[in-house]
Amino acid sequence: MNRRRCAVLTEAASLGLKAPDLQPGELGLWLCKSQDPEELTGSLSESELTRMQLLAPGAGRRNFATGHLLMAHAVQSQGPGLWVSQRCHRCGRQGHGQPTVVSSGRRAGWWVSLSRSSSICAVALASAPVGVDVELVDRVSAADIAHVLTDREWGAASHPALCPGDLAARLWCVKEALGKAKGCGLEGAERLDMLDVVDEASRRPESWVHWRGWSLMIFDGRDSHIGALAVRGGPLHVRVLRLS
Ligand SMILES: CC(C)(COP(=O)(O)OP(=O)(O)OC[C@H]1O[C@@H](n2cnc3c(N)ncnc32)[C@H](O)[C@@H]1OP(=O)(O)O)[C@@H](O)C(=O)NCCC(=O)NCCS
Numbered sequence: 001m002n003r004r005r006c007a008v009l010t011e012a013a014s015l016g017l018k019a020p021d022l023q024p025g026e027l028g029l030w031l032c033k034s035q036d037p038e039e040l041t042g043s044l045s046e047s048e049l050t051r052m053q054l055l056a057p058g059a060g061r062r063n064f065a066t067g068h069l070l071m072a073h074a075v076q077s078q079g080p081g082l083w084v085s086q087r088c089h090r091c092g093r094q095g096h097g098q099p100t101v102v103s104s105g106r107r108a109g110w111w112v113s114l115s116r117s118s119s120i121c122a123v124a125l126a127s128a129p130v131g132v133d134v135e136l137v138d139r140v141s142a143a144d145i146a147h148v149l150t151d152r153e154w155g156a157a158s159h160p161a162l163c164p165g166d167l168a169a170r171l172w173c174v175k176e177a178l179g180k181a182k183g184c185g186l187e188g189a190e191r192l193d194m195l196d197v198v199d200e201a202s203r204r205p206e207s208w209v210h211w212r213g214w215s216l217m218i219f220d221g222r223d224s225h226i227g228a229l230a231v232r233g234g235p236l237h238v239r240v241l242r243l244s
């Protein structure tokens with residue numbers, strides 16, 4: 001076993017991360033509080049280490065190190081030889097952007113997504129294109145996210161008397177999860193009116209709702225966080241692997 005693979009195993013074990021063998025009809029959702037990066041850096045690739053060191057010490061480094069360990073561990077748990085490779089759809093460079101699960105340099109039959117907020121990291125892994133996002137509810141206001149809202153969404157989210165205060169966070173999470181599953185990020189999100197589907201998902205938390213060939217879900221991220229999942233096609237059984 002190579003050095004990095006071994007470090008992923010050791011560091012994941014030190015955090016008590018679970019390694020389920022997911023079935024094709026299942027989606028794994030790992031949620032973990034950010035940990036001290038000094039304990040975790042053996043599992044990072046050189047480019048990940050370089051990126052982490054560009055971040056200011058503190059929460060940013062903690063959630064970067066934890067998130068990338070979580071992602072490597074989730075992928076590695078599904079079979080020998082599986083790794084994550086990242087490529088940016090904007091600049092075409094490797095080492096950042098959408099993560100892809102690869103084996104011997106080729107795309108494998110798994111899809112993975114990562115989100116890191118100030119204190120929580122989330123990773124989703126599935127046998128279909130998948131996206132996850134977690135956000136601290138109070139940190140998202142309608143004004144902050146106006147650039148990804150349609151006029152109708154803006155009208156609802158900016159009107160606190162007419163809607164729950166966390167509508168902005170819900171819209172943002174769902175749009176980000178969908179954008180990650182598609183690989184385009186938030187590009188074009190301002191043209192997608194998702195108010196009705198977000199409303200439906202909010203009324204039925206932790207259940208799938210269907211929208212234009214996608215299954216979407218809003219979940220409670222705990223510690224004042226909210227989260228969303230998007231997966232292409234039919235709903236998958238979600239296995240939540242939560243660590244305090
Ligand atoms: C990336 C984005 C979808 C979500 O970012 P965010 O809410 O700030 O952060 P999150 O922690 O929830 O998600 C970040 C993770 O999403 C993943 N990601 C980045 N781009 C992605 C894409 N196009 N598709 C799917 N996943 C992507 C990465 O794993 C990233 O983590 P990492 O930076 O540690 O590797 C959104 O902010 C975006 O579209 N940004 C544009 C960035 C960009 O185009 N940069 C160009 C650089 S040349």
Ligand SMILES: [Zn+2]
Pocket residue numbers: 088089090091092093096097
């Ligand atoms: Zn780039």
